[in-house]
Amino acid sequence: MTSDSFLRSRPFPSHRNSMNMFRxxxxxMVLFAHSWFTAGQGTGPGFRGENLGGWAVAGFFVLSGFLITGSRISHNAGEFLVHRVARIFPxxxxxxxxxxFVFAPVALYAQHHSLSGYFSTPSTPLNYIWSNAGLHMDNYGIGQSLDTVPYKDAWDGSLWTLYYEFLCYLIIWVLGGLLVFRRSIVPMIVLWALSVLNYAGLGLAQRLGLNQDxxxxxxxxxYFLGGSIAYFVIRRWGISPVIGIxxxxxxxxxxxxIPGFGGQASAPFLAYALIWLSTLIPQPAFIARNDISYGFYIYAWPMQQLVAVFGxxxxxxxxxxxxxxxxxxAFATASWFLVERPVLRLVKRSRVVVPASPVVEQSAIAGQSHGGAVGPAPAAPAEQ
Known part of the structure; x- marks a missing residue:
């Protein structure tokens, strides 16, 4: 890198970055952090009062804010919402x-050498699907399928973060329809600052009885709004090595x-730094073409529980x-090729072409590789 290129800003290279690999x-990191929970070995490594999985979630959400804001700016409300639903839900x-219907019965049989009562013992497999189908995780267990492992009755302790990521999508969906948010970065900075102040004063919200959601x-x-700020900064002024450092x-x-809310206060800076690094660090060609990060995130915890069942x-x-x-x-790769990519291609073929954004449309937790996140927060129910 020459001194001239070091000092000069340039447009964000939407198809030449390592966002897939970062996700x-x-x-x-979330899988690694959760290993301590599912193995019954405590909470694992952490920093400044946050588990490693929680810091990974912060990374997911700032990248998601950057990418999803770009998607909303470059697509109309209907296209944006259809694509978000198609990316997350299938x-x-x-x-x-x-x-x-696969993992839980295998686990039950391995522990009890019988499938007796599988479809009738609360919580039933059908209820597990039905009660969680709206993204809000209301039920983690399935019958007696996880009653001998260290972390009992929780088949996927990571999925709960997707609900909050989708709420962030909806917030950007609404804001993207307001000219004041499209024309100036100031309203987004104000909204982010208010969100940080709100989190800093969360003790008051708890005393007022506001719920877990x-x-x-x-x-x-x-974190998400910090990524949105980074989007507007980079769209207006480009990506700069100096500003990245x-x-x-x-x-x-x-x-x-900053005690208590330092992570939230860091969000715009963290987002810009990660985005800048994604333009410098190369990623393998397979990862560039195939975004398996979402599948990796949603299947990691079930695999950990299944392996724990077998000792x-x-x-x-x-x-x-x-x-x-x-x-x-293996499951993440299958999810990408058999579910995620076919759905995304179907949506892409059916939508109206609109002017391109300088940011490729994707999500941090649920991203999309070249026309294709975040989920996570503290990554297990115990960390909430």
Whole structure:
């Protein structure tokens, strides 16, 4: 890199970045962090009061804010919403069904050598699918299929974050229809600042009796809006190595020196730094063409529980992590090729072409590779 290129800003390279790989790394971090929970070994590594999985979620949400805001600016309301639903729901519903009718009965038989009562013991497999089909995870267990593992009765402790990511999509969907948010970065900065102040004063919300949904959305929304700010900055001024380095330092300073809400305060800086790094660090060609990060995220926890059922968690954390990572990669790849990519291609063929955005349309947790996130927060129910 020459001194001239170091100082000069340039447009964000929408098809020459490593967003897919970054999301996959964050998903792997979540799996790694959850290994301690599902193996019954405590909460695992953390920093500044946040589990490693929670920091991975922060990365997902800031990238999602950047990418989803670009998608909303470049698409009308109907196209945007159809694409978001198509990206999140099909793979999610298939994951629920496979968990209910493949993973859970296998686990039940392995533990009890019988499938007796599987379809009638609460919570039933059909109820598991029905009660969670709207993204809000109201039921984690299926009968007695996980009653001998360290982390009992929770088949997918990661899925709950998708509900809050989709709420963030809806917020951007509404804001994207207002000219004031399209024309100026100032309203987004104000909204982000208010979201940080809201999270900083969350103790008042708890005393007022606001529910868990409000508390968790308050925790995650500042990250998403920080990514939205980064989108408007990069759209207007391009991506700059100098600003990327300064942003990384500013994000680190916020996280290290602001107690309680340093992560949320760091969000715009964290977003810009990650986006800048994604233009520098190359990714494998397979990952560039195929975004398996969403599938990796939604199948990681079930694989961890299934391996635990067969005693895999008793042979050391590193072996446990490696086995579950390999199995998760297999299911994630199948999800991409058999569910996610076909649905995205169908949606792409059916929609009206609109002017292109400087940002490729995708999500952080549920991204889309070249025409194709975030989910996560503290990544398990115990971390909420």
């Amino acid at each position: 996959l790394v964050f998903a792997a 793979a999610f519903l298939v994951c629920l069904a496979i968990t209910a 409000y508390l968790l959305l308050s925790r995650l929304l500042p 300064v942003s990384a330092l500013a994000a680190a300073a916020c996280i290290c020196f 895999g968690a008793s042979h050391g954390m590193w072996l446990y992590w490696a086995i579950t990572a390999v199995l998760t990669t």
